[in-house]
Every structure is written in structure tokens, then in C-alpha cells.
Amino acid sequence: MPPQLTPLVQTIQGIRLANTASNKPEPTWNITISPQGTISSITPNTTSSPPLSTPLALPSLVHPHIHLDKAYIHNTPSYSHLLPRTGSFNEALTSTTQAKASFTPADLLKRGEWLLAESVSSGVTAMRAFVEVDATVQHACLNAGLTLKEKWKEACEIQLVVFAQDPIFSTESGQENRRLVGDALREYGPDRLSVLGTTPYVESSVEAARRNIEWAVDMALETDRHLDFHLDYNLSPPDEDPEPLIWYVLRMLREKCWTTHSTTKRVMLGHCTRLSLFREEDWSRLTQEIQDYDIPASFVGLPTSDLYMASIPTPTQGGGGRLGVKSNPRGTLPIPDMIRKYGLDAVMGVNNVGNAFTPWGSIDPLSIACLGVGIYQAGTLDDAELLYECISTRARTAIGLSSSLSASASDPGVRPNCGESADLLLLYDIDDTGCLEDGGASRPRKSMAEVVWDPPARMSRAVVSRGRVKMPALSACSNDAFRFVAT
Structure with a gap:
């Protein structure tokens, strides 16, 4: 409670x-x-x-990106048969889908309250929380999220994301998933469901991923929502993945005239580990496209998940090993450089706790800032201030909840x-x-x-x-x- x-x-x-x-x-x-x-x-x-x-x-602290319905699956005995065996991304998708088939209202509320209790005790007073809507769970996760949002409103402002983790243009359930998301957006107003989120990279083809993006941009504009993409969650080298989806997202936002002048709603781009392989010319292009077209876009690095999942896959050699064995190189967004060197809006978040996507780490945002010191070799006093901003004032502004009359997103302070x-x-x-x-x-x-x-x-x-x-x-x-x- x-x-x-x-x-x-x-x-x-x-x-x-x-x-x-x-x-x-x-x-x-x-x-x-x-x-x-x-x-x-x-x-x-x-x-x-x-x-x-x-x-x-x-x-106070802010979760700019947290999954409310998938938290602490590993801490629940009824899901003990779904503990990781390989630690792969595909296994995480599969086991989480299996867990979702067993979600009950009581289970969702219990695990959600675990997350909220530990978050608020850490100092979190606002969060962007994802709740999945698809053919497996229907609106069960959404209903639990709405209950928790109302119940906890005095202690924490919960900004709910109606989230399509599963494909909406691929597989036999794609059309049904898309319908369920649309129904949720039409049934509840932006005050109760503030954000639309999708996962283009789970689609079966690049073309389907692009349809996912265009549909989400249109739907968010039509229903007056913020937009949040899980995007480019890979470390594929440029010769294998020459066109990250970030470029198509920016193209759609330009074509649909989503600018800081046309709407107060923002666009968040999460994970984006592929960008950690960008060359200088790529960063220059990214900065220019966002700034020249006044696109209200923010990036959120999710290092506990990214370092666990985002590795370069290597094929099985000979007859031994297993397909997709994990190699040492890891990737997560270079948050301090994105802010200081390129003038981009970037923050950090927890993402998942206690499930197959992220079986390690704490719900405490300060642990993420602390981790950033090591990841980015960011050990100066100024670095500490910037990292704190990324889990506090910058994070609040990035999700559209800025309450400051004097601070700006470029220099929010601590x-x-x-x-x-x-x-x-x-x-x-x-x-x-x-x-x-x-x-x-x-x-x-x-x-x-x-x-x-x-x-x-x-x-x-x-x-x-x-x-x-x-x-x-x-x-x-x-x-x-x-x-x-x-x-």
C-alpha cells in the first residue's frame, strides 16, 4: 500500500x-x-x-523508463520455471511471453506495488511506466496500471505508457495487437494514458518495422499522446545494418510536422545501442536533423539492461558452442557526450528489474548514476552533477513533466x-x-x-x-x- x-x-x-x-x-x-x-x-x-x-x-528522483507489469517476475515462485537458462534476448522474449499468459490481477498489483514501494523509498516521485497491451494479456496490465496510478497518486506521479511490446504488423496476432492498443487509447484520455509506446525492432522485417513507426507517429498525433520507441536494440556493425531505424523515425516526425512549435508532446527513443557504433559524421547528422527541424526528441540510456543484453552475436564455430553465443563487447548510449558534445537531450533509466531482460540491478535510480561513473569514466565533480540530472531534473523534463519555471532542459541543475x-x-x-x-x-x-x-x-x-x-x-x-x- x-x-x-x-x-x-x-x-x-x-x-x-x-x-x-x-x-x-x-x-x-x-x-x-x-x-x-x-x-x-x-x-x-x-x-x-x-x-x-x-x-x-x-x-527528487525520476524513472524516465520503467516496466511496471514485468517487474520482479524472478522473485515470484509461480514463475520459477522461467528463470534464465541461456540469458539470450530471444529467451527473454519467449519466457516473458509465457509469464504474461499467467498474469493475474492480484499478481500484477503485488509486483507493481513492490516496484512502487522501493522506488518511492529511494526518492522517486515521478515515473514513466510501461504497461503492455496485446493478444496475450489483453488489458490486464493496463487495468492494473490504472489502479496503481490512482492508488499511489499522492506519493508518486505515474505517467502510463500503453505499450506494444509484441509486433503490430507481423505474426498472426499483429492486427489484434494493434486493435487492442488503439482501443485503449480511445477508451482512456491523455490524463490517464499519457504515452503510446511500440517496439519496431520486434517486427519480422524492416518494412514491417517502418509501418510500426509510421502507425505509432500517426496514432500519437491523432490522440494527443507523447511517443516512446524501444529502438535499434542491437550492436550490428554498419556493413550488416547500414540503416538504423532512428533515421526513419526522424523522417516520419519531419513529414508529419512533429516539432516543438506544433505540439507540446515529446518523443523518447529508448535503448538505441546501435548508436554506440556511430561515427562522427553519424552524430553530426543526428544532431543536425533534430535541431534543424526542432524535433522534441530525447534519448534514454538503460545501462543495466543494455550491458546485459546488447552484445555482438557471433556464430557457432565448428560443432561446439551454441548459436548466438555472447561476446565481450557491450554497448549503451554515450549519455554525457550526447549532452555535452552534441547538444542532444539524453537521460538515464532503470528499465527492468527482476526479469529475464534484466535479472540484475536495483530499482534505485542513484545506482544508475553511480554505474554511469564507471561506464563513461565520468569521475569529476561536474560529471557527478550531470549524472544526477539525468535521473532527476533532466529525466523529468524529457518525459514532459517538467515543473520548473526557472530551469531549462539544457541546464536544469541540481x-x-x-x-x-x-x-x-x-x-x-x-x-x-x-x-x-x-x-x-x-x-x-x-x-x-x-x-x-x-x-x-x-x-x-x-x-x-x-x-x-x-x-x-x-x-x-x-x-x-x-x-x-x-x-
């Missing part, structure tokens, strides 16, 4: 903000929250007795801003070892970089959702900082 939230907070006193030099005396600040749950002011703290514990206040929704993550120095005398605090994390390099435990995090505090966090952390509206 959703966490209990406090009454609306009036002020948060004596907090620290990011980017304060750790070798100098640190000023503290007070955040005032309006009756509407937005930040109305951020002023220096002048009280003579600041709170006993001084938390670091950051914008400090709370006046006018934003009061969605905050407060990080305390809490001893989770049980080894320190007199209840001493654990090793402190005083800077943004320390939080990204070595994320603190959940018990050190207090989560503020639209001006209200998640109660379990309030009991675990010091509540000295909070002053509530009188009731």
Missing part, C-alpha cells in the same frame, strides 16, 4: 544545497512551500540553532528552484552499520559527487512529494527541519 504522508510542510529549515564547496563553512537554507505544494522561496537560514541534523536537499513542485530528496547522515558509539552518524556525504559515487542507504533518505513527507522516512531521519502547516 502507498506510504502515509504528513500534512503539507510549510518550511524546511537548515538544509544544505548542492555545489557548496565542501572545504569551506557551509551556509544553510530554508525552503518555504506554498499551499499548492510548490517551492515559494529559498532563503538563507539565520536561526541561531539550526536543526541537529543538516540534510542535503536535492530534486538545486531546487522557486516555482517548482516541492518534490525533494533530503539526504541525512544516518548510521546504518550499528557499529558506532553513542549513535554517531555514519560517514558523511557532504557533496553531490559523494552521493553519486556511493549512494547512501534508503534509511538515510527523506522523500518530499509535492510538499508532504513520506512518513517512514520522517521517523528514520531527524524531523527537526520540518515545520508543518497548522491544521
Whole structure:
């Protein structure tokens, strides 16, 4: 069940903000929250007795790409016969299809609440969540998603994606899958189903994949939805795959006049591991096409899934081995370079947890930022700030939920801003070892970089959702900082 939230907070006193030099005396600040749950002011703290514990206040975390209905299949005994045997992508597709045939409303709600509970406890207050619609599950996953969206709305804003994981122009179920997706979009308005998502690469031919893309662009425009593609999920060398589907997507968006001036809806391009093999001229072309035509496109790298799945397939040699044995080279989108070098809009996300597509990793977005330090050799202070933005402020903007009146997608920053929704993550120095005398605090994390390099435990995090505090966090952390509206 959703966490209990406090009454609306009036002020948060004596907090620290990011980017304060750790070798100098640190000023503290007070955040005032309006009756509407937005930040109305951020002023220096002048009280003579600041709170006993001084938390670091950051914008809350965001899942820009998470699968709600497929989470924690591996943690459910009834699916134990579907645990990975080869770890291949085709096996993941097959075993997940088999699992979907056994989904029940109670099972979907239970696993969905596991995901939501751990996400919110980590500091997530907004997410783009995929729910599959096809001939196997019909609208079962969608109905569970709608139930969870309503039930958890006070703690987390859930932006639902009606998602066609299966082909919609191939196989004998393609037409039925397409009809079911269309029915869902027509039955529920954009306020309940905000996004249309498809997977062009699962189609049986390039022509079918292109039909998938064109249909999705037309349908999203017709029904006033954001659009989200799982795209180019391979590492095929250019001589084998000379035309990644990204170029056809951009062509369709141009031809359909999907620009920043014609609509407020955005297009997200997920995985896109094939782009990690791009040459300089390819990146230049990509940047030029997006910027010259004002296409509101964002990219989301999903490294835990990408590093697990996106390998270069090699054929069986001789009589030994198995077809499609995995080789060492791996690929995921080069997020920092895409932002800094090419000026593209790019973020990072979790994607899957506890299933055949991604049997490893945490639901905590901070673990993704931490992983990015190693993947991209991004170890500077500026790198840490950028990686945090990619799971927070940038991610929120990329999915069309930006609440900032002062920050921009190109420079969202890691400090709370006046006018934003009061969605905050407060990080305390809490001893989770049980080894320190007199209840001493654990090793402190005083800077943004320390939080990204070595994320603190959940018990050190207090989560503020639209001006209200998640109660379990309030009991675990010091509540000295909070002053509530009188009731």
C-alpha cells in the first residue's frame, strides 16, 4: 500500500544545497512551500540553532523508463520455471511471453506495488511506466496500471505508457495487437494514458518495422499522446545494418510536422545501442536533423539492461558452442557526450528489474548514476552533477513533466528552484552499520559527487512529494527541519 504522508510542510529549515564547496563553512537554507505544494522561496537560514541534523536537499528522483507489469517476475515462485537458462534476448522474449499468459490481477498489483514501494523509498516521485497491451494479456496490465496510478497518486506521479511490446504488423496476432492498443487509447484520455509506446525492432522485417513507426507517429498525433520507441536494440556493425531505424523515425516526425512549435508532446527513443557504433559524421547528422527541424526528441540510456543484453552475436564455430553465443563487447548510449558534445537531450533509466531482460540491478535510480561513473569514466565533480540530472531534473523534463519555471532542459541543475513542485530528496547522515558509539552518524556525504559515487542507504533518505513527507522516512531521519502547516 502507498506510504502515509504528513500534512503539507510549510518550511524546511537548515538544509544544505548542492555545489557548496565542501572545504569551506557551509551556509544553510530554508525552503518555504506554498499551499499548492510548490517551492515559494529559498532563503538563507539565520536561526541561531539550526536543526541537529543538516540534510542535503536535492530534486527528487525520476524513472524516465520503467516496466511496471514485468517487474520482479524472478522473485515470484509461480514463475520459477522461467528463470534464465541461456540469458539470450530471444529467451527473454519467449519466457516473458509465457509469464504474461499467467498474469493475474492480484499478481500484477503485488509486483507493481513492490516496484512502487522501493522506488518511492529511494526518492522517486515521478515515473514513466510501461504497461503492455496485446493478444496475450489483453488489458490486464493496463487495468492494473490504472489502479496503481490512482492508488499511489499522492506519493508518486505515474505517467502510463500503453505499450506494444509484441509486433503490430507481423505474426498472426499483429492486427489484434494493434486493435487492442488503439482501443485503449480511445477508451482512456491523455490524463490517464499519457504515452503510446511500440517496439519496431520486434517486427519480422524492416518494412514491417517502418509501418510500426509510421502507425505509432500517426496514432500519437491523432490522440494527443507523447511517443516512446524501444529502438535499434542491437550492436550490428554498419556493413550488416547500414540503416538504423532512428533515421526513419526522424523522417516520419519531419513529414508529419512533429516539432516543438506544433505540439507540446515529446518523443523518447529508448535503448538505441546501435548508436554506440556511430561515427562522427553519424552524430553530426543526428544532431543536425533534430535541431534543424526542432524535433522534441530525447534519448534514454538503460545501462543495466543494455550491458546485459546488447552484445555482438557471433556464430557457432565448428560443432561446439551454441548459436548466438555472447561476446565481450557491450554497448549503451554515450549519455554525457550526447549532452555535452552534441547538444542532444539524453537521460538515464532503470528499465527492468527482476526479469529475464534484466535479472540484475536495483530499482534505485542513484545506482544508475553511480554505474554511469564507471561506464563513461565520468569521475569529476561536474560529471557527478550531470549524472544526477539525468535521473532527476533532466529525466523529468524529457518525459514532459517538467515543473520548473526557472530551469531549462539544457541546464536544469541540481538545486531546487522557486516555482517548482516541492518534490525533494533530503539526504541525512544516518548510521546504518550499528557499529558506532553513542549513535554517531555514519560517514558523511557532504557533496553531490559523494552521493553519486556511493549512494547512501534508503534509511538515510527523506522523500518530499509535492510538499508532504513520506512518513517512514520522517521517523528514520531527524524531523527537526520540518515545520508543518497548522491544521
